Amino acid sequence: MTNDLVVIGSGPAGLAAAIYAARLGPQFVVIEGPLKGGRIINTSIIENYPGLGQLDGSTLMEKFYNQAKDFGTKFLSSQVTNIEFGDPFRVFTNNEEIATKSIILATGSTNRRLQLPLEEDLIGRGISFCATCDGMFMRGKTAYVVGGGDTALHEAIHLSHFAKEVVIVHRRDAFRASKYMQEAILKKQIKVIWNATVSKYFANESGLTEIELTFKDGHLETKQLDGLFLSIGSIPNVEFLNNQVELLNGHIKIDHNFQTNIPGVFAAGDVADPIYKQVVVAAGQGAAAAIQAGLYLSRN
Numbered sequence: 001m002t003n004d005l006v007v008i009g010s011g012p013a014g015l016a017a018a019i020y021a022a023r024l025g026p027q028f029v030v031i032e033g034p035l036k037g038g039r040i041i042n043t044s045i046i047e048n049y050p051g052l053g054q055l056d057g058s059t060l061m062e063k064f065y066n067q068a069k070d071f072g073t074k075f076l077s078s079q080v081t082n083i084e085f086g087d088p089f090r091v092f093t094n095n096e097e098i099a100t101k102s103i104i105l106a107t108g109s110t111n112r113r114l115q116l117p118l119e120e121d122l123i124g125r126g127i128s129f130c131a132t133c134d135g136m137f138m139r140g141k142t143a144y145v146v147g148g149g150d151t152a153l154h155e156a157i158h159l160s161h162f163a164k165e166v167v168i169v170h171r172r173d174a175f176r177a178s179k180y181m182q183e184a185i186l187k188k189q190i191k192v193i194w195n196a197t198v199s200k201y202f203a204n205e206s207g208l209t210e211i212e213l214t215f216k217d218g219h220l221e222t223k224q225l226d227g228l229f230l231s232i233g234s235i236p237n238v239e240f241l242n243n244q245v246e247l248l249n250g251h252i253k254i255d256h257n258f259q260t261n262i263p264g265v266f267a268a269g270d271v272a273d274p275i276y277k278q279v280v281v282a283a284g285q286g287a288a289a290a291i292q293a294g295l296y297l298s299r300n
Helices: 012-024 057-070 131-138 150-161 177-188 279-299
Strands: 004-007 028-031 081-086 089-093 097-100 103-107 107-111 141-145 165-169 192-193 196-204 209-215 218-224 227-228 234-237 265-267
Touching: 004 012, 004 089, 004 097, 004 279, 012 028, 012 057, 012 103, 012 279, 028 097, 089 150, 097 196, 103 227, 131 141, 131 150, 131 227, 150 165, 150 177, 150 265, 165 196, 209 227, 265 279
Parallel strands: 004 028, 004 103, 103 265, 141 165, 141 227, 165 192
Antiparallel strands: 081 089, 089 097, 107 234, 196 209, 209 218
């Protein structure tokens, strides 16, 4: 049997696409991928999703998932390994092959890590990747930001509205960020530690307590803190596409209809969005991609 649509990914974009696809009526399936709910499930508190108040990322994604399931969405707990863009498209997972007339790529991205011991265990317990999501918890506290691009500086400025002290740790002696962002940092009088990298985490039962910094000249310093925000980039999850879909700066390139360079193949969320990286944006893009996929199917 050939499906009308396959949605790849079960984060905000993928699940929103599923909710809209279910209402539009095509025969479709959602392939969940390696992280059911997407990386937002690691966010301890979300306060800026309209209409829902304060809740954690896992609870929000459970709401998305249950709503899609209530609409009759079929989920497959597997991971896509390859796609053949023929007629029909053939999606290969680690245990089956699925034929389909259209595809929505909503595979998200993976935050870059420092790859240090304790890191994975401390995510959500002192280590965060999103000041917009977790900045409120730094009210009156000390927050460190790792990075030197526009995103890192934006995170630091956002944190300065809450934290009593914000410190940026950058491995070089100059920022890569735009002049505008650098001037904004100066106006906020945010402290910067140059030529240093985080080399070790210290924690207790409550979470992260200190970090060790290694400087280019070899000396070490230990810093106490309440939260560490890693802003060293993210990696769109596109490896399985094997360069068959056009990319732009590492992200899937889409047109105003959320379609890729391959007719019938759409993309939404962080895998195609290099700018916003917000749940509400990803959900909106997923809904739009599903609507466009429905229009594509009706024309073909």
